[in-house]
Structures are given as structure tokens and as C-alpha cells.
Amino acid sequence: MLTLKAAGLLDVDSGEIIRPGVIRVEGDRIVGVGGPADPSAETLDLGGLILLPGLMDMEVNLLMGGRGENPGLSQVQDDPPTRVLRAVGNARRTLRAGFTTVRNLGLFVKTGGYLLDVALGKAIDAGWIEGPRVVPAGHAITPTGGHLDPTMFAAFMPGVLELTVEEGIANGVDEIRKAVRYQIKHGAQLIKVCCSGGVMSLTGEAGAQHYSDEELRVIVDEAHRRGLRVAAHTHGAEAVKHAVACGIDCIEHGFLMDDEAIAMLVEHDRFLVTTRRLAEAMDVSKAPPVLQAKAAEMFPKARTSIKAAYEAGVKIAVGTDAPAIPHGRNADELVTLVDWGMPPTAVLRAATVTAAELINATDRGRLAEGLLADIIGVPGDPLSDITVTQNVKFVMKGGQVYVNKN
Numbered sequence: 001m002l003t004l005k006a007a008g009l010l011d012v013d014s015g016e017i018i019r020p021g022v023i024r025v026e027g028d029r030i031v032g033v034g035g036p037a038d039p040s041a042e043t044l045d046l047g048g049l050i051l052l053p054g055l056m057d058m059e060v061n062l063l064m065g066g067r068g069e070n071p072g073l074s075q076v077q078d079d080p081p082t083r084v085l086r087a088v089g090n091a092r093r094t095l096r097a098g099f100t101t102v103r104n105l106g107l108f109v110k111t112g113g114y115l116l117d118v119a120l121g122k123a124i125d126a127g128w129i130e131g132p133r134v135v136p137a138g139h140a141i142t143p144t145g146g147h148l149d150p151t152m153f154a155a156f157m158p159g160v161l162e163l164t165v166e167e168g169i170a171n172g173v174d175e176i177r178k179a180v181r182y183q184i185k186h187g188a189q190l191i192k193v194c195c196s197g198g199v200m201s202l203t204g205e206a207g208a209q210h211y212s213d214e215e216l217r218v219i220v221d222e223a224h225r226r227g228l229r230v231a232a233h234t235h236g237a238e239a240v241k242h243a244v245a246c247g248i249d250c251i252e253h254g255f256l257m258d259d260e261a262i263a264m265l266v267e268h269d270r271f272l273v274t275t276r277r278l279a280e281a282m283d284v285s286k287a288p289p290v291l292q293a294k295a296a297e298m299f300p301k302a303r304t305s306i307k308a309a310y311e312a313g314v315k316i317a318v319g320t321d322a323p324a325i326p327h328g329r330n331a332d333e334l335v336t337l338v339d340w341g342m343p344p345t346a347v348l349r350a351a352t353v354t355a356a357e358l359i360n361a362t363d364r365g366r367l368a369e370g371l372l373a374d375i376i377g378v379p380g381d382p383l384s385d386i387t388v389t390q391n392v393k394f395v396m397k398g399g400q401v402y403v404n405k406n
Contacts, residue, residue: 001026002399003043006377009033009051009367012352015345017381021051025373028398033367046377046406049393052348053367054100054132054374056355057330058273058319059231059252062087062094062104062134063116065323080111087120091131093328096403098376098392101133101355101364103319105231105252106140106168106192108148113166115139118187130402135359137231138188139168141179141219146210147194147233173218176211180222190359191223195232195248196239207236207256213246220247229360231273235298237261244268250358252319255279255302257309265314271358272309273319274350276302276340277333282324307341316342317358318351331389338386345383373399377406 002025009021024032024041037043063083078086094102104117121134140148149169163169170179180191195216197208211219216232223230229249234240240251240261250271254261265272279302284295310316320333337347356365364372377394395403 001041003037003041005037005043006046006049006051012349012366025399030369030371030373049377052376053352053365054376055098055351056101057099058103058317058355059105060102060322062090065327066090084116088129090327095130095132097328097330098395099132099330100374100397103135106137108140115186135189137190137192138183140192141168141170142194143171143210147198176215176218177222184226190228191230193219193232195234195243196236209239209242216246244270255298257305262309262312266312271315271317273317275319275321276306277336278321278324280336303340310342316350317355334386334389344386
């Protein structure tokens with residue numbers, strides 16, 4: 001048994017720092033919290049650090065971004081092995097930033113149908129590489145020409161990057177059923193659907209609904225019958241309302257939500273994943289003018305809609321959309337959420353207990369006996385200064401220490 005001894009630990013339920021912070025770990029589990037340290041047990045003295053549950057990012061794409069990528073050409077230059085190898089570094093950076101669980105939300109590249117995020121998660125679980133626990137979505141489900149259907153070459157090179165039904169491009173109820181079933185067969189643990197356009201959509205308005213209600217209900221039906229939740233990339237207020245009405249479990253982004261859409265999220269007990277940092281920090285200066293115009297419209301509204309959602313009582317989980325912000329800078333999202341009006345306690349819950357609830361995980365999100373020993377240490381009180389989460393000094397996942405800079 002190993003005892004961690006620190007200046008304090010965060011009780012996310014009470015929103016208090018308990019001092020001192022003493023946690024006993026055996027194997028991959030927490031077996032005791034609080035009380036005096038056992039002098040006969042092996043002790044790791046973490047000095048003045050404050051211990052937190054491992055943080056969670058509910059929207060990343062570890063297969064994209066990172067060193068060596070040319071964003072404009074990678075979709076045609078990078079074969080599946082290259083993407084997986086790049087993901088190794090992204091996964092390591094994410095874990096070492098204190099994020100011990102992520103949802104990888106939706107491949108939208110040519111893979112021959114292989115679910116690369118499923119393979120990445122298996123490699124991490126086997127201990128071959130360092131990384132967070134991965135909840136994979138496989139390929140994002142989207143209509144032809146919809147958001148995440150690569151269209152950047154279509155105007156002058158038809159046929160380039162044409163994706164298959166297995167790779168998520170699906171139209172009509174029969175193709176959609178096949179696409180969803182394929183993801184589930186090959187290891188997806190949730191389904192990602194593109195319900196509206198986005199900032200990086202080259203065709204159509206960012207908030208316009210893509211799938212019909214009938215098509216959305218098919219996606220939900222297939223996923224829910226297999227016990228999987230559905231996450232929907234959705235910006236527009238009307239698209240959010242239709243997604244919620246059709247049974248979608250989680251709205252990604254929701255930058256353009258209005259009060260009615262927010263009220264529906266509350267009424268139906270649905271989740272919202274934040275991704276607000278990208279609205280502050282994403283560099284679109286080299287993007288085509290049409291995309292820059294979309295960003296100029298949407299990004300300012302992201303600030304007001306997240307504050308309104310929090311004040312209305314929406315279940316909010318932290319997500320970054322990395323690499324829209326760099327992998328390893330995931331905690332920047334927490335800082336932005338506090339800057340934009342959410343209390344630090346609420347933000348930390350969004351990155352721990354609410355995220356755990358979103359993925360139906362009862363074994364993480366708190367520093368409590370019987371839960372996974374996913375524990376991080378920061379150099380100060382995050383309730384008074386959330387920026388300490390950007391400087392993680394200690395990372396333990398499943399009882400194994402990956403970072404100890406104390």
C-alpha cells in the first residue's frame with residue numbers, strides 16, 4: 001500500500017479543500033482517504049500540492065493535431081498508421097497535463113473503416129503507451145456534405161476523400177442504421193453525430209440542422225438499444241432543440257443556443273460539453289474568408305450562451321475539442337470557463353463528477369474509497385486560483401505514477 005501525503009485534497013461534492021490531504025492507494029484503487037498517515041506504510045510526500053481527482057476532457061481528437069501535422073493537407077497525406085503514431089504523443093501530453101480520461105469524438109478521415117481511436121485506447125489500456133483512458137466514438141456519423149464530411153477538395157477535385165458508410169457518411173435511415181451498427185460492432189462506446197454545421201464547415205450556415213428528425217431518431221434508436229449514448233456536434237439553437245427532442249444525450253458546443261434551447265436541455269436532463277476555449281484562442285487567421293466570417297459571428301456568442309446554460313442549471317461537462325486548442329493545454333478550458341462566469345467549484349465538477357456521469361462511469365471523478373486511483377496534484381488551491389490546473393505537478397492513473405515534479 002502507498003500513502004500519498006499532500007497539503008490538501010479537493011472534495012468535489014462539498015467544494016472544499018480538506019487539509020491535510022492523505023490518500024491511501026493499493027493496486028489501482030483508492031483504499032482510504034483522510035486520517036493520519038500510517039508511519040509503517042510506504043509514503044510519497046507531495047509537500048504543498050493540492051490533490052484533485054484526475055480531470056476529464058469530454059471532447060478530443062487524439063488522432064489529429066500535434067507535432068508534424070500540416071492541417072491543410074494531413075487528411076490526404078496521412079495514412080492510418082501515421083495518425084496512430086501521432087496520437088501516441090498527443091495521448092502522452094494529455095495524460096501528463098492531468099487529464100486521465102477522455103472521450104475521443106469522431107474520426108472523419110479515410111481509414112478503410114478501421115476505428116483508430118478504439119485501437120489507441122486498447123494500446124493505452126495494455127500499457128504499451130502512456131495516455132488517458134479513452135472512450136472512443138469511432139467514426140462521426142454525418143450526411144454527405146455535412147460537417148466532418150471532408151469537402152475542402154470537392155470543388156476542384158471531385159472524388160478525393162470520399163468516405164464510406166462504414167467511415168460515417170450516411171444518408172437516409174437504412175445507411176444510418178448500418179453506419180451506427182458498424183461503429184458499435186468495432187468497439188465504439190458512444191456514437192457521435194453531426195447535427196448542424198460548424199465553424200470549419202465550408203458549406204452552409206454553421207447553425208443549420210443537417211439530418212432530418214427521422215434520421216436523428218434512427219441514430220438514437222440504434223445507439224440506445226445497445227446501451228450507448230449519442231453526442232451531437234450542434235451549434236444552432238433550432239438544431240439543439242431538434243436534437244434534444246429526438247433523444248440526443250449530449251450537445252457538443254451549442255454556441256448559438258437561445259433560452260428555449262437551454263430550457264429544453266434542463267427539462268430533458270441532457271448534457272452540454274463546453275469547448276469554449278477555442279472561441280477565445282483558435283487561430284482562424286489563415287482560414288478561408290467564409291470560415292473567418294462564421295467564427296466572427298459565433299465566437300462572441302459562445303461566452304454568453306455558456307453563462308446562461310450554467311445559470312439555468314444545465315449539466316455541463318468540460319471538453320476542449322483539442323486540437324482546436326493544443327493537446328496538453330486542456331486545462332486552458334477550465335480557466336476560460338471561470339473567466340466567463342462559472343465558479344471554480346462548478347468548473348471542477350464539470351471536469352470530474354459530471355464528466356463521469358456523462359460516460360456512465362461510477363469508478364472515477366472523486367477522491368473516495370473504492371474508486372480508481374486517478375489522482376493529480378497542483379501547486380495551490382484551484383478554488384481560489386483555477387490557473388494552477390495549468391501547472392500539474394503530479395499525475396497518477398490507476399495507481400501508477402506518471403508525473404512527479406514535486
